[in-house]
Amino acid sequence: MSTVAFIGLGNMGGPMAANLLKAGMTVRVFDLVPAAMQALADQGALVSSTACGAAAGANVVITMLPAGKHVRNLYLGNGSEKGLLEVVAGDTLLIDCSTIDAQSAQLVAAEAAKSGIEFIDAPVSGGTAGAAAGTLTFICGGSDIAFERAQPVLNAMGKNIFHAGGAGAGQVAKICNNMLLSVLMVGTSEALQMGIDHGLDPKVLSDIMKVSSGGNWTLEKYNPCPGVMENVPSSKGYQGGFMVDLMVKDLGLSQEAALLSNSSTPMGSLARSLYVNHARQGNGRRDFSSIFEQFAPLKK
Numbered sequence: 001m002s003t004v005a006f007i008g009l010g011n012m013g014g015p016m017a018a019n020l021l022k023a024g025m026t027v028r029v030f031d032l033v034p035a036a037m038q039a040l041a042d043q044g045a046l047v048s049s050t051a052c053g054a055a056a057g058a059n060v061v062i063t064m065l066p067a068g069k070h071v072r073n074l075y076l077g078n079g080s081e082k083g084l085l086e087v088v089a090g091d092t093l094l095i096d097c098s099t100i101d102a103q104s105a106q107l108v109a110a111e112a113a114k115s116g117i118e119f120i121d122a123p124v125s126g127g128t129a130g131a132a133a134g135t136l137t138f139i140c141g142g143s144d145i146a147f148e149r150a151q152p153v154l155n156a157m158g159k160n161i162f163h164a165g166g167a168g169a170g171q172v173a174k175i176c177n178n179m180l181l182s183v184l185m186v187g188t189s190e191a192l193q194m195g196i197d198h199g200l201d202p203k204v205l206s207d208i209m210k211v212s213s214g215g216n217w218t219l220e221k222y223n224p225c226p227g228v229m230e231n232v233p234s235s236k237g238y239q240g241g242f243m244v245d246l247m248v249k250d251l252g253l254s255q256e257a258a259l260l261s262n263s264s265t266p267m268g269s270l271a272r273s274l275y276v277n278h279a280r281q282g283n284g285r286r287d288f289s290s291i292f293e294q295f296a297p298l299k300k
């Protein structure tokens with residue numbers, strides 16, 4: 001059975017590592033936050049005092065970090081600090097599940113390849129609920145061999161596992177998805193509010209649009225209007241879920257990607273502006289469906 005090093009035990013990484021333990025794997029963990037490591041130790045994980053200590057000798061290394069700079073520094077080193085590439089064995093499989101720019105993923109993959117080490121980018125979709133339930137979608141970029149080798153560990157944490165292409169392709173597919181998701185969330189919010197403004201019940205309107213040509217994932221699984229759907233962030237004061245700040249990061253990545261490829265993404269660009277504005281109004285740590293409030297009349 002594999003020994004897996006899991007680095008980055010936040011909202012997503014914590015429950016993902018817990019699912020590896022449930023699958024019977026030996027899991028070594030490291031995070032900058034001691035409480036995050038203790039929560040996994042309580043479930044049977046082995047705590048390491050450094051990231052390199054966790055990774056040395058592991059068969060598989062998984063990272064789940066905030067952004068590209070964290071991933072580059074961790075794998076490649078930072079000044080006097082050693083990078084993971086210096087301490088892992090040649091047959092270790094490296095899997096980065098963070099959502100980052102494709103260029104950082106390609107850089108780490110190329111540096112790893114110089115030592116014959118396989119690295120795949122494997123960002124996820126499905127949010128914290130999917131991480132806890134072990135039903136995440138993994139969107140992978142890397143070689144066929146590395147993708148095959150990753151199956152046992154990814155299967156323990158997810159339900160749908162896709163191979164989007166070579167190094168960085170997982171990240172490109174992930175930001176395309178999140179750009180579309182933001183557009184759907186904004187469009188659904190403005191349509192629901194217009195219906196309410198004309199006296200419609202948002203639940204009835206949602207039921208109509210869900211099975212009509214405007215139907216989409218936000219209406220089916222994540223309605224942004226409070227009270228329409230149970231157990232979604234909009235009915236819990238927009239707490240939990242996927243933070244506005246993270247959506248702003250992903251929309252920044254998608255706009256950078258659009259510039260690189262000279263792609264026209266007017267909807268993604270507008271969605272980014274709307275989300276940046278929403279974050280600047282103090283909503284950065286709330287769920288991204290709270291964008292609905294931008295369309296609702298101010299409460300007095």
Ligand code: NAD
Pocket residue numbers: 007008009010011012013030031032033036051064065066067070074097098099100124125126127128241242243246
């Ligand atoms: P988070 O901020 O909750 O967790 C990140 C963790 O990384 C923290 O515990 C932090 O202490 C740790 N960390 C940072 N630098 C480190 C280092 N050098 N060594 C060890 N640990 C380090 O973030 P999250 O919500 O878990 O998201 C992680 C990634 O997953 C992000 O790229 C995010 O965009 C992506 N993502 C999040 C969601 C979601 O719903 N939250 C969904 C899909 C994808």
